[in-house]
Amino acid sequence: MPINVLMPALSPTMTEGKIARWLKAEGDQVKSGQVLCEIETDKATMEVEAVDEGTLAKILVPEGTENVKVNEPIAIIAADGESVSAAASGAPAAAKAAPAAAAPVAAPAVHASPAAVQSADEPDMGETKVMTVREALRDGMAEEMRRDEAVFLMGEEVAEYQGAYKVSQNLLQEFGPRRVVDTPITEQGFAGLAVGAGFMGLKPIVEFMTWNFSMQAIDQIINSAAKTLYMSGGQMGCPIVFRGPNGAASRVAAQHSQCYASWYAHCPGLKVVSPWSAADAKGLIKAAIRDPNPVLILENEILYGTSGPVPVSADYVVPIGKAKIVRPGKDVTITAFSIMVGKALAAAEELAKQGIDAEVIDLRSIRPLDTETIVNSVKKTNRLVSCEEGWPFSGIGSEIGMRMMEECFDWLDAPVKRVHGLDIPLPYAANLEKLALPQAEWIVDAAKSVLYRN
Amino acid sequence: MAPQPPKKKSKADDVVPNSGDLLKYYRDMLLIRRFEEKAGQMYGMGLIGGFCHLYIGQEAVVVGMQSAITPQDSVITSYRDHGHMLACGMDPGGVMAELTGRIGGLSKGKGGSMHMFSKEKNFYGGHGIVGAQVPLGTGLAFAYKYRGLQNVSLTYMGDGAVNQGQVYESFNMAQLWKLPVIFIIENNRYGMGTSIERASSTTDFFHRGAAHGIPGEAVDGMDVLAVREAGIRAVEHARTKGPIILEMQTYRYRGHSMSDPAKYRQKEEVEKMRTQRDPIENLAKVILEAKHADEAKLKEIDREVKDIASRAAEFAQNSPEPPVEELYTDVLVEAR
């Protein structure tokens, strides 16, 4: 039986890719381990090795083809002893159909394109350019590094590898190894070292490959970065930024999929922001770098590849502590941050179809929390749903709910409802993972329940 | 000067492997290789998600070490763990079904590639946080000593992990309390995209216990017989005297994980290791030259392990997804 070579999935988030180059031609012998072709994924260009042996009978997808779906047949290999011409003419449909389990590789479908809505509320962004969140973060860092020589970036794989998630692309090339520093895998060490450098007036940006690994360094973040200003009676503080992807990515399981918003927002002496749109990613990273305090930026791997208009002006800075109404509405208020904003907007679309006009607030900043914007919205809608990906216990939703009791209890026509991740470590299995992470439908249900429309 | 490894020959040293042993090492290494190739293929088909770190190239390390211990001794390692599990005798179908996230997986599909365990086979994981398994492995040794058992804890870590602070906290306690632990540093020359020279002030990792008086030895980790010999000596030392470090000089052929384009090293470097140092091909040569077996026998072994890998893959695809109830099980045990 001739063997169909299928378009492989080469990263946790890849759903399609481009055949950049064929390294074998039709008629060539292939042995297992030899490179067949190069494929551009959402993150990098990867070599694809043959797993089967025989003769490359036919190339089904020529080089240069873009958007080739994972599991689509791309070539046919005739096994040793088989007729090459017969194999080449064989229908590729003979490929084993991709099993249903392949589906979860796709990024969450609910994540609507931020570009569609994000310009709704902020008119004076000036001239904009469409770029990804990844590029916006990079540009924000680069602009601040040009502006202030004391700013430097350090972390694992930030320099030569160009960032584990390619956020620091080209920074080494522009700023050199003195200011873009690859570290050993020693989070507590380099986080503490950066805090010390901050005491001396440098302005470190510390990248955690993901926030999960900040737990190695949490003592330095809280006990050293957050408290020294207070303990020294205001003599020395620490103008530092800690940043990296936060929350679940795709199937990376319990130890690599946690939301730290509530953990760090708990601590006085820290500021915590978590952007959703590309414009805010740039505006907030710049604000964080300019801020004289420790600021933590909780980014999101799945959002890195999403695009939106971003102001080109190097003076565009988003103030820390200001939420943003990303969809005005009058019937119910929905608060969210990071990836949950996209899900909240998708939920609002669905609610609109059912005659419910939801107002969606992107918190952007977790600490300080823009209580005023939420309260004003609740005074209008009288109902509130809070969304977050993390766990419910002492979550951001708990804090928001309590503040509503304190500040606008009389305006509420229903108890505040929380949408959050299930109260369990994140399971690996595709079906369980999906059930454990909050979806747009959960938000729709919660909104209807505070409107007593269920 | 770092403390020298024990020079005295132990009686176990004289246990020269016979033809059957050699064929077993060959088979066990080849099983890991074929299993990992299959896993890579299934990842490409979207059947495995998330991170998947293959062990291809490093097979001699676990197979050699496993031949030096008893089933009562324990093993703990990082996320690059499939090889360790197969070497511990864990069911290939159960490992593969964990990779596909199915109920037949060793963690019922809830842990995935990086987080697998087997109490029965004394395999304590599968840990996703770089370096975290080192204090845990030291704790396993603490428990052996506490209970008065003769077992040893094999605690594996990478060349990148060896810089983590908790490794040195563990070294200190292990030597302070003379715990039966063998710290095995799998030096495959890279931690993700960073070569050892760019991450470590000194790269002779076997010296890393010197400040604590822990002896260390550099071992050719591409040679299963060299690993085995060093392993036998180390087990003897750990059982009678306390901790010891083995630095396994090895190499991974594939990228760090499935999504790593591996642009940080020359193709020639990988090619050279594959063609000249391959642990499986080199053992095959030893076997053939000394006539422990013929080509046909080796081919037969290859067929056998390929078949095991295929059956594991089949099981992993046919095993159902975990039922919804599994979401809330195993968070805590019922207190009685």
Ligand SMILES: Cc1ncc(C[n+]2csc(CCOP(=O)(O)OP(=O)(O)O)c2C)c(N)n1
């Ligand atoms: C504390 C922590 N930091 C960072 C990571 C991300 N990470 C995963 S593997 C790895 C490289 C580890 O290299 P090494 O210890 O040499 O092991 P190898 O992958 O070569 O087996 C990194 C940085 C992590 N999992 N945990």
Ligand SMILES: [Mg+2]
């Ligand atoms: Mg390594």
